[in-house]
Amino acid sequence: MQEEFLNSLDGILHDIKRRNPSFDEIDGLKKLILEILRKYKPKAIIIAGSLAEGKWIRGMSDIDILVITDAVRGEKLTMRSFITSINEVDAQVSMFTEEEVLMGMDNLNFFFISAIYYGIPVYGSECYQRLKMHLEKMISERKIKRTEYGWVFE
Numbered sequence: 001m002q003e004e005f006l007n008s009l010d011g012i013l014h015d016i017k018r019r020n021p022s023f024d025e026i027d028g029l030k031k032l033i034l035e036i037l038r039k040y041k042p043k044a045i046i047i048a049g050s051l052a053e054g055k056w057i058r059g060m061s062d063i064d065i066l067v068i069t070d071a072v073r074g075e076k077l078t079m080r081s082f083i084t085s086i087n088e089v090d091a092q093v094s095m096f097t098e099e100e101v102l103m104g105m106d107n108l109n110f111f112f113i114s115a116i117y118y119g120i121p122v123y124g125s126e127c128y129q130r131l132k133m134h135l136e137k138m139i140s141e142r143k144i145k146r147t148e149y150g151w152v153f154e
Contacts, residue, residue, distance in 0.1 A: 005123075009033065012122050016047065019054035028086035029063065033122055036067055036093065043098055044068040044124030044131075048115035063091040066115045068098050068127055098127060105135055108144075110151050117146065 013026045033045055049064030050056045056063075063086065072080045072095045081094040094111075096104070104112040116135045121128035139145070143154040 009122055012120060016051060016120065020051060020056040022058040023051065023056050025063070025086045025089055028089075029091070032065070032084065032086060032091060032093075036065070037123060040067060040069045040071045040095060042067045042069040042071075042095075042124060044127035045122050046115055046119040046128060047122055048111075048119045052115075052118045052120045058089075061089075063089060064115070065091060065093045066101075066112075066119065067093060067095040068101060068124065068131075069095055070097055071095070073097055098131070101131055102134055105131075105138060108151075113144075113151060114146075 009030060013030055016029075017023055017026055036042060036045055044067070046052075046066040046068070047064070048066050050061045051063055055061075080096065081092065084091050084093070096112075101112050101116070105116065113135060116128070116131045117139075119128070144151055145154055
C-alpha cells in the first residue's frame with residue numbers, strides 16, 4: 001500500500017475520531033478498510049451514517065461503509081453486504097456498482113443519498129466526486145432537502 005495513501009487514511013480516521021469522541025475503533029476500522037481494498041478492488045470506500053455525520057454513540061451506533069466496486073456486478077443483493085465486528089461494534093459493509101448507486105439516488109434511495117451527501121470518502125475521491133456532483137444536480141432539479149426528520153421535497 002502506498003505510504004501517501006496510508007498517511008491520508010490515518011488523517012481521515014483521526015478526523016472521524018475527533019468528530020466522534022467516543023469512537024475508539026480507528027485501528028479496527030483501518031484494518032477493515034485495507035481488507036476491503038485487497039479483496040474487492042473498489043472504486044471508492046465511503047464511511048456513512050452516524051459516524052460520518054459526527055453523531056456516533058457508543059452502544060447505540062454501528063459503522064456504515066458503502067463500497068463502490070465492479071466486483072459485485074451480477075451478484076445477488078444478499079451477497080453484497082456483510083456485517084463484521086470491530087471491538088464489539090457492528091460494521092455494516094454494503095457493496096454496489098457505481099451505476100447502481102446513481103440509479104438508486106435517481107430512484108430516491110435515501111441510504112445512497114445520505115451516504116453520498118454526508119459520507120466521508122476514505123478511498124476513491126474521483127468516483128465519490130462524480131457521485132456527489134450527480135446528487136447535487138438531482139437535489140437542485142428535484143427540490144429535495146434534508147430535515148431533522150429525513151429527506152423531503154420542498
